Amino acid sequence: MALEVSVIATSSLGDRSYLASDGQVGVVVDPQRDIDRILYLAGETGVRITHVVETHIHNDYVSGGLELARLTGAHYLVAAADEVDFDRMAVSDGDQVAVSDSMQLRVIATPGHTFHHLSYVLDESTEGGWQAAGVFTGGSLLFGTTGRTDLLGQEHAHELAHHQHASAERLADLLPDGAEVWPTHGFGSFCSASQSNAPESTIGREKLANPVLKLAADEFVTETLAGLGAYPAYYAHMGVANFAGPAPVDLTPVTRGDSAQLRERIANGQWVVDLRHRKAYATSHVAGTVSLGLDGPMSTWLGWMIDWSVPITLLAETPEQVADAQRELVRIGIDRPAAQATGQPEQWVTGPEELRQLRLSDFPALAAARAGNAPAGLPAADVVLDVRMTNEWRTNHIDGAVHIPLPDLPKRLTDVPAGAVWVHCGSGYRATAAASLLANAGREVVVIDDKFDQAEAAGVAMASDA
Structure with a gap:
C-alpha cells in the first residue's frame, strides 16, 4: 500500500498536524494538545501509532506529543539538543528511524525558526530502494514563506534568519522536486513570517515561488526581519510548558455559573x-x-x-x-x-x-458622521479607533484615526480620546471585541461592522505610512 499522509488542521491557530501511515502503522507529526482527534483518525483507519515526532519546541501551542506517546506506547522523537524535562527518543541530524518495512524517517537539522529545529523526510520503500515522498518541515520551509525567526528574542532574530535561509536551501538541495512539503505553520499562524493561501506544495514549486529559495541570504534576511509584526503575548508561556512536558487535558464539562x-x-x-x-x-x-x-x-x-x-x-x-x-x-x-x-x-x-446593546454601523455611515450628518440614532464620530495590527495600519488607514492594536487595548483604554468612539478593524470581529471593552469602561461606542477595503469607496478619507 502506498503511504498516506492525512492532515489534521487547526485552523483557529493556523497550524497543521499530520498522520503518515502505510495502512498498518503511523507516524504523528507536531500534534496539538487535544489528541483525541488523532486517536480517532488512527482508529478509524486501523492504524497503530508507533512514532510521534516534534519538529521543534513549539511557541504557539501546547503540544500533545508527550501524552499521545504515553497513551499509545509510541517512540517520542524530540531534538537531542533540546533540554527537556521528560523522557524522549533523542534524535539529531543524519539519524534514520525505521518505522516499518515500507517507510522510514530521515532527520535533517533545519535551524532558523528555533536553534534546534528538525525536519523529517518521509521515505517510501520502492523496488529501486528508498525514495523521498515528502518532508515534514515544521516552521522551516513553509508554503511561499518560512517560519519567523524572532520568537526566541529579537537578539537572535538576525542569526536565526541566516540559519533559516541556509536550512531552506539545504532541503531544496537534498530533496527531489517532486517531494511534498508538509509544514506545521503558515496557514494563519503568527509563527509564520508571512501567509500563503496554497493548499499544498512540493520542493519544485517552492523553488519557483518561495523568496527564501530565490533571494540571496542577506536580501532574504533583510526582507524577513522587516516584515515581522507582533505575535501573541501568550507565546511566552508555550515554550515553558512544552519544555516541561504538558499535562493531559481535561475537556469534561465546566461548572455552571448562575x-x-x-x-x-x-x-x-x-x-x-x-x-x-x-x-x-x-x-x-x-x-x-x-x-x-x-x-x-x-x-x-x-x-x-x-x-x-x-x-x-x-x-x-x-x-x-x-x-x-x-x-x-x-x-x-x-x-x-x-x-x-x-x-x-x-x-x-x-x-x-x-x-x-451595542450599536453596529458601516463605513458609509462613518463618512456621513464625519461630515456632520450622522444617521439617526448614531452619535457624532468624535474618535475613529483602528484596532488592527501595526502592519495593517502602515499599509493604509483612515485619515485622522487613532491606532491602538486590539491586544494593547485592555491596558490602553485611557489613551482613547474623549467623545463618542467609532471603532473598526478589517471586518468587524476585532472591532466588536474592542467595543465591548470600551463600553465596559463607560464609553459611548459604535462598531463599524464592515469590510475595511470598502471604506475609501464609501467616502472615508484615507492616509498611508507607506
Missing part, C-alpha cells in the same frame, strides 16, 4: 467571554462581558489580551459551543475555565437592567 455568580465575576474584574456571533452580542448581552465569537480566532485574541492568571467564564448558546471553546483554550494552555453558562442573555442576569 446569574449571581456571573455578576460577581464581572464585578471582580474577571473575564466573562460571550462566544456568540457579534451580531447576536450587539442585539443583547450581559453588561461587563467581552465579545469574542467562536466564528473567529477567539483563543488567539483572548490569550493575547488577558493577564495569564485571570479566571475565564464562557457564555454560549449551547453546551457544544462551550466544549468547542474549551478545546480551543487548552491548545494555548488555558486548561479549565472557571465557569460557563448557556442559553440566552436574559437567562444570565437577575434583571433587564443588567443587559446592554
